[in-house]
Amino acid sequence: MPKIKTSRVKYPEGWELIEPTLRDLEAKMREAENDPHDGKRKCEALWPIFRISHQKSRYIYDLYYRRKEISKELYEFCLDQGYADRNLIAKWKKVVSMGQTNPSPYPPLTSSHQPWSSASGSAMVSWNNPVDKPSQDTVYYDPQRDVSVAGGNQNVGSGAPYAAQSSMGMTDASHSHVPYSSSVQHGYNTVEYANYYYSYPQATNDSSVQQEANQHPGAAYQPLTSFQNSGSYIDPTSNTYYNSGGHQTVPGYGSSSYYYQNNTWNGGSSGNNYAQSYQNYSSSDTNALQSSTSMPANSVPYQQQYNQWPYYYNQSVPNASSNPVDGKSTTDNVAVNTPSGYSYPSSQPPPPGTTSWKSNSVASVAPPVQDSHHLNFIMLQAPGVSGPQSQYGNQAQDHHANQALGVQWSQNHYAYQAQAYPQKTMNSNHAPLSNPEDQQRTIEPIGRSSNTLLNHVSENFQPNLQGSVTTNTSSESKIQIPTNPRIASGFSMVIPKSEKKPAYVSVSMPADNAKATQVGLDAVTRKAIADGTILTKNWDTEPLLPLPESVVGMTEASSANHSVPFSSTPTPRKRVKSRWEPAVDEKVTNKVEQIAKGLVNSNIHNTFEPKSRMRPAKKQKVSGSSSQIQNGNASSDSDKEQDLTKYYASATALANSPEEKKRREHRSKRFERSQDSSLKSRNSSANKDTMANMRTRRAISSNLSRTYEEGTRAVEDMDWDALTIKGTCQEIEKGYLRLTSAPDPSIVRPEEVLEKALAMVETSEKNYFYKCDQLKSIRQDLTVQRIQNELTVKVYETHARLAMQAGDLREYNQCQSQLKRLYAEGIKGCYFEFSAYNLLCVMLHYNNKRDLLSSMASLSKETKQDAAVKHALAVHTAVLSGNYVLFFKLYKKAPNLNSCLMDLYVERMRFEAMKCMSRSYRPTVPVGYVAQILGFLRTDSEGCTTDGDDGLQECEKWLKAHGTVLSVDNSGELQIDMKASSATLYMPEPENAVAHGDASLAFSRTNKQREHPMEQLKGCLQRSSSRRMWSPGSGLLALAIIDPCIQSCTLKTEEIC
Amino acid sequence: MAAYLSMGEAHRRIGDYLSRVVDAISSSDGAALASLIAVSSAPGSTSLSDALATFPDFPRLAGDRIPHLADLLVPLLRAIHSHSLQRFADAYSSFEKAASAFLQEFRSWETPWAMEAMHTVAFEIRLLAEKADRELATTGKNPDKLQAAGSFLMKVFGALAVKGPKRIGALYVTCQLFKIYFRLGTVNLCRSVIRSIETARNFDFEDFPVKDKVTYMYYTGRLEVFNENFLVADQKLTYALMHCNPQSESNLRRILKFLIPVKLSIGVLPKRTLLETYNLLEFDKHVCVVLSGAIVTHLGRYTMLLIEICARGNMTFQYADVVTSLKRGDLRLLRQALDRHEDQFLKSGVYLVLEKLELQVYQRLVKKIHIIQRQKEPAKAHQIKLDVVVKALKWLEIDMDLDEVECIMACLIYKNLIKGYFAHKSKVLVLSKQDPFPKLNGKPV
Structure with missing residues (x-):
């Protein structure tokens, strides 16, 4: 790690250029270090850390050795300060010298704007690959969104995102190769690019996009292979360049730039291909659409958009959210495409270039302005998610496989879902939704900042959806979904003439009718959100895949489902985001429309289901996702599927290639195990899932309505129902471990298991510590799943009783406060018993008259009739008047566990009594009498003294310990000399004073330590919250875990996060 | 319009x-x-x-x-x-x-x-x-x-709350704060404000406007009641009562609501002479009792007004039995009164104060026994047998066994309500020859 920054350190020239990048990386590193590593293997947890440190070193290495943009002084400085690993660089140097040295395509930094142009070549390359393929594919696929609308199209649509992804993967591959290893390829790419670019207008004329798509698959596939070979190499800096290059070369072409950026990004992160590809693909779709449409009129709007982009980017990242406010649908798109957006500015080479560069700042040398922050963050995160695998582990294969899958998808849209993508089943099933989800997932780790992105992402989708919708309508749509017309109508205004050119439509819509589009977009976004939540639910309930790479989201337990590296947390994220970012406008939306969309989405799910069933491997997963099942109209889309297959026959062929099959096999094997376990758990909690879904829906609907009303939501408005996870752990015994990250459903037990666990604890013979531990974990699981019913009450009651018996006031207080809340909510339990406990606790152990008054005032007449409560009130009277005799009488007659609470007060009461007696009695009092009235003698029900000797001895011991003066009178009876004692009476040290004999459990009763329990609680909370501050996810977590009523602390946490 | x-x-x-x-x-x-x-x-x-x-x-x-x-x-x-x-x-x-x-x-x-x-x-x-x-x-x-x-x-x-002329307005804001804190139940927040008001050396408290002072005293008095600092509470509430605008009936009543129990708990009971002076004996008996207990001793001029206030407010009913029981040593009456008005007492926060009067009632009871005994057999007047006390309590329908009564006696001695000692062997309470029942005289129990 770099040394501490001090003012004395002299920063060499040029430092300010690289500092932001390094700082970003450091921030990332910190995050990676703090990242929860639950469920990961030990080495896995280190991957991101290694990766980032490599990234840093590589950055400096590239700057110095490859691009020669920094001075030796600066380079040495970086090494000295620990920004880069000297040994690592040495190793790279060695490798390079051994292999052929790559001429660095990039001009020196000093050339300012020129770098961009020069980079353009490489950019073009990358651009080419993605653009060509995706664009074509996308054209088909976008309709996919429409899937719901048109049966045939549906399949396509689902494929579309994937296709985009695949193209991304391709891009990545080419990317990585191009800059560093093969100059030839690079050149080639550029050529292609140029061709493509020029051909673009032509292509537009082509009415049949599909043909293009067919061609495309092949191309895409190739890049994929190349990618495999390329492995994990990443050059951050080069990425920046690419982007800029892309901009310049393709000034008018927004979509291209978009891809471009993605590529770059991927290259930089090496691991990120997935995540990025996801992000990219949505945009790519749009782009593709555009290209295919290639209408002159279309081009015009595009240009405008591009111009706007620079503006947006120049603004600070937060602007992204503000964009919607601007009221232009275009802005929304832009925001979504943010990554791509950078490229757009290319038309205005210098400023936009800079911005884009900034956005990529992680990789880029020069420190960009604030704009890039947000984006960068996201980008960085994405690599973090998927990165580790590809780069460090052998799992590069996985990565590869994913890409391959992606390729397949693009080629064989249909088949791919079921076949190629066992892992992705979830995604594929939800295809329409999947896009946003995926994107979200990538972003998730980022936390808040990602939220904005998410919004954007979702917005990106919209264009695609819209475009696709129109397309579908225009084409013969077999599927008739009731909701379709609505959607169509929603968009119809926007796209009167665009029907034939879906791609264009999507893009141009904003330009045409900004407002209308926005509304439509909003609606779509909403829909996506709603669906997302639904999906989330499913995910939660879903069985857990081991997913080592899964990035645990904030609160989401979705991690379990994250087996796919890039697929991170489910959609709930998105919602969260939207709440936190009120800027994302949810103004105009038409509720009805939203709902309609939601329906459409669900329909889509259904349609996908059959497909998945066709493939045995997939089937399981599909069934796993409860939402689908629930929604499951199970209308067979297979015929449609077949229709599609025709189209994509060629693609299928590719997909079925032996190589591909092998990969698929490999992949499916990897997930077999996890599927099994997940299945099991799923079965057990099937009906629970349904319930959960219902809840989710409710939450969604309420959420929607709220959105409708307010437009902005505060954190406290968060819909926790939607975020609640569903445990799948079947272990009955589980120790308590304080959560430091979002709970993982695989280690959370569902309700019926918890019931067993409670029974187990109740019958357990083990000591209190074990039981307390078990109960705490049960409580945690309940809290995490937000189960609040009789079971919850029972658990808390059990724990409270045990804690009382053990004299553990701290735990008791926790339980009591929870119980108070639960009882107040009307959940049945031993209310009387516990109000008695509460009274006793307040009067004996709090030193607060107001609390006592309020808890006494809160007792109802009925409650006061209860024996236990009466007893407690009697104790109160006894204590108040110092009536120790009555106190000890009550102590002996205490119902329930009242005596346990009194236990803790006995010592004090005895001492008070002795003080009183020593003042008032003269001359002597027999020890026997004292032993009797001070409760040393246990008496049975008839009042006869039993085991008197023991009690007497105990009393004598106690009296001696407290400094009384004993004497023996004539009759041989032991007497207390009161007059003498009054002077010598003292309170011994607390350890002797532990009445119940277990000093470790003692609640210290000295005045100083008799801290108000609420104070204790508060302190505890503050401590815990301060510890939780380290990540945004944990803030949320704190919110979820800690009693919701204690909002202040958690809110604070959030602020800090 | x-x-x-x-x-x-x-x-x-x-x-x-x-x-x-x-x-x-x-x-x-x-x-x-x-x-x-x-x-x-x-x-x-x-x-x-x-x-x-x-x-x-x-x-x-x-x-x-x-x-x-x-x-x-x-x-x-x-x-x-x-x-x-x-x-x-x-x-x-x-x-x-x-x-x-x-x-x-x-x-x-x-x-x-x-x-x-x-x-x-x-x-x-x-x-x-x-x-x-x-x-x-x-x-x-x-x-x-x-x-x-x-x-x-x-x-x-x-x-x-700074030096200078603006400080004069600080007390008003303080009172507004008190009202908020009392309503919210976050009374502990008052502490910092009070400290800054009372520790200021450069500004005399008396220079604040009267109305603010009264409000301030009322709230701080209530705080002291919660803290069971009855002496201070008495001072503050009395100050508030004395300076309160006599036209403001509801304010007077509010103050009395807390002042009366405080007065009772520090042993201020009606003086017969006062009652006679103001010719209150024929007046509503309860009102007399209340007034004599809490107010009349201090406030001559508002007497009639306060009587009316107390009569109109519910206080006479609330407190009359309490005061009577104190005068008579009637434990049963006290418990009944507490029981009857428990809700109100709990709500206003004086329940615990009134509950503590029990010991005073015991003292009164013992005193009565002592007086009777002195009339019967003056020689043994200072020796009170425990049996007698138990009998008296039985007569009041309060069931306590010997040990408990013994304990109460011990407590009375311990709390300085009775001078003397208790001989356990013979179960006799031995009273001091002089002033066996010391008056509280403003000292809380």
């Missing part, structure tokens, strides 16, 4: 209002300003709010016309508007903004001419917050406005 208000008229009214505010500020007319910014009670506020409803663009108008006070006036107009529409939560938010802006201005003014306006702000913000909270509670939202008002008033207090 005309149903229809022309745009021009509305514009004129708003303009008029704005210019009046500006005039009040420029002429340093605190009273005028205060009346203008009182959202809930401003004179002519209805006409103004009508105008605001008619002319929805008022924020811009205010901003354009008086740009330097836009921060204050725009939210203020919004607050008035929202308040007239019964949207109190909105009104509160706007008013808080306006209040912050006003506080800013107030800080910059050297002289405390605007103190009255500041007080109005403090008062209004509390009222609005209470209304807003009620509104929020009914709509199921978190009522946190009063809390927010509390923290805002703390800021105001910080601006006032």
Whole structure:
């Protein structure tokens, strides 16, 4: 790690250029270090850390050795300060010298704007690959969104995102190769690019996009292979360049730039291909659409958009959210495409270039302005998610496989879902939704900042959806979904003439009718959100895949489902985001429309289901996702599927290639195990899932309505129902471990298991510590799943009783406060018993008259009739008047566990009594009498003294310990000399004073330590919250875990996060 | 008010209002300003709010016309508007903004001419917050406005509790804070304010306005009751009673509600002579008792008035039995009284105080026994057999066994309600020859 920054350190020239990048990386590193590593293997947890440190070193290495943009002084400085690993660089140097040295395509930094142009070549390359393929594919696929609308199209649509992804993967591959290893390829790419670019207008004329798509698959596939070979190499800096290059070369072409950026990004992160590809693909779709449409009129709007982009980017990242406010649908798109957006500015080479560069700042040398922050963050995160695998582990294969899958998808849209993508089943099933989800997932780790992105992402989708919708309508749509017309109508205004050119439509819509589009977009976004939540639910309930790479989201337990590296947390994220970012406008939306969309989405799910069933491997997963099942109209889309297959026959062929099959096999094997376990758990909690879904829906609907009303939501408005996870752990015994990250459903037990666990604890013979531990974990699981019913009450009651018996006031207080809340909510339990406990606790152990008054005032007449409560009130009277005799009488007659609470007060009461007696009695009092009235003698029900000797001895011991003066009178009876004692009476040290004999459990009763329990609680909370501050996810977590009523602390946490 | 208000008229009214505010500020007319910014009670506020409803663009108008006070006036107009529409939560938010802006201005003014306006702000913000909270509670939202008002008033207090002429207004804000804290149940927050008021060396407490002093004393007295510092509570509440405006009946009653139990708990009981002096014996017996116990000893001049107050208020019924039981040593009566009025006592927070009177009742009982015994057999007057006490309690239908009574006796001796000792062997309470039942005389038990 770099040394501490001090003012004395002299920063060499040029430092300010690289500092932001390094700082970003450091921030990332910190995050990676703090990242929860639950469920990961030990080495896995280190991957991101290694990766980032490599990234840093590589950055400096590239700057110095490859691009020669920094001075030796600066380079040495970086090494000295620990920004880069000297040994690592040495190793790279060695490798390079051994292999052929790559001429660095990039001009020196000093050339300012020129770098961009020069980079353009490489950019073009990358651009080419993605653009060509995706664009074509996308054209088909976008309709996919429409899937719901048109049966045939549906399949396509689902494929579309994937296709985009695949193209991304391709891009990545080419990317990585191009800059560093093969100059030839690079050149080639550029050529292609140029061709493509020029051909673009032509292509537009082509009415049949599909043909293009067919061609495309092949191309895409190739890049994929190349990618495999390329492995994990990443050059951050080069990425920046690419982007800029892309901009310049393709000034008018927004979509291209978009891809471009993605590529770059991927290259930089090496691991990120997935995540990025996801992000990219949505945009790519749009782009593709555009290209295919290639209408002159279309081009015009595009240009405008591009111009706007620079503006947006120049603004600070937060602007992204503000964009919607601007009221232009275009802005929304832009925001979504943010990554791509950078490229757009290319038309205005210098400023936009800079911005884009900034956005990529992680990789880029020069420190960009604030704009890039947000984006960068996201980008960085994405690599973090998927990165580790590809780069460090052998799992590069996985990565590869994913890409391959992606390729397949693009080629064989249909088949791919079921076949190629066992892992992705979830995604594929939800295809329409999947896009946003995926994107979200990538972003998730980022936390808040990602939220904005998410919004954007979702917005990106919209264009695609819209475009696709129109397309579908225009084409013969077999599927008739009731909701379709609505959607169509929603968009119809926007796209009167665009029907034939879906791609264009999507893009141009904003330009045409900004407002209308926005509304439509909003609606779509909403829909996506709603669906997302639904999906989330499913995910939660879903069985857990081991997913080592899964990035645990904030609160989401979705991690379990994250087996796919890039697929991170489910959609709930998105919602969260939207709440936190009120800027994302949810103004105009038409509720009805939203709902309609939601329906459409669900329909889509259904349609996908059959497909998945066709493939045995997939089937399981599909069934796993409860939402689908629930929604499951199970209308067979297979015929449609077949229709599609025709189209994509060629693609299928590719997909079925032996190589591909092998990969698929490999992949499916990897997930077999996890599927099994997940299945099991799923079965057990099937009906629970349904319930959960219902809840989710409710939450969604309420959420929607709220959105409708307010437009902005505060954190406290968060819909926790939607975020609640569903445990799948079947272990009955589980120790308590304080959560430091979002709970993982695989280690959370569902309700019926918890019931067993409670029974187990109740019958357990083990000591209190074990039981307390078990109960705490049960409580945690309940809290995490937000189960609040009789079971919850029972658990808390059990724990409270045990804690009382053990004299553990701290735990008791926790339980009591929870119980108070639960009882107040009307959940049945031993209310009387516990109000008695509460009274006793307040009067004996709090030193607060107001609390006592309020808890006494809160007792109802009925409650006061209860024996236990009466007893407690009697104790109160006894204590108040110092009536120790009555106190000890009550102590002996205490119902329930009242005596346990009194236990803790006995010592004090005895001492008070002795003080009183020593003042008032003269001359002597027999020890026997004292032993009797001070409760040393246990008496049975008839009042006869039993085991008197023991009690007497105990009393004598106690009296001696407290400094009384004993004497023996004539009759041989032991007497207390009161007059003498009054002077010598003292309170011994607390350890002797532990009445119940277990000093470790003692609640210290000295005045100083008799801290108000609420104070204790508060302190505890503050401590815990301060510890939780380290990540945004944990803030949320704190919110979820800690009693919701204690909002202040958690809110604070959030602020800090 | 005309149903229809022309745009021009509305514009004129708003303009008029704005210019009046500006005039009040420029002429340093605190009273005028205060009346203008009182959202809930401003004179002519209805006409103004009508105008605001008619002319929805008022924020811009205010901003354009008086740009330097836009921060204050725009939210203020919004607050008035929202308040007239019964949207109190909105009104509160706007008013808080306006209040912050006003506080800013107030800080910059050297002289405390605007103190009255500041007080109005403090008062209004509390009222609005209470209304807003009620509104929020009914709509199921978190009522946190009063809390927010509390923290805002703390800021105001910080601006006032400084050296200089502005300090004189600090006590008013303190009292507003007390009211908020008592309502919220966060009484412990009062401590810091009290400290800064009472530890100030450069400002004599007596220099504060009387009404503020009375309120302050009332609340701090209540605090002392909670803390069971009855002596201090007695002083403060008595001060409040003595200085309270005799016309303000409800205030007097409020003070008495706490003062009476405090008086009782420090052993101040009615003096027969006083009762006779004021010819209260024929009056309603209960009232006499109460008055003699709590008030008459201190307040000659308000006696009749206070009697009426007590009679009208529920206090006579609440406290009469308590006082009677104290006089008679009738434990049963005390318990009955406590039982009967438990809810009210618990609510007002004096239950625990009254409960503690039990020991005094015991003392009275023993004293009575002693007196009777002295008449019967003067030789053994200072030796009271435990059996006798048990019998007396039995007669009162209070069932206690020997040990418990013995314990009570020990407690009485321990708490210095009885002088003497208890001989365990013979079960006899041996009283001191002189002054066996010391008076509390203002000392709490």
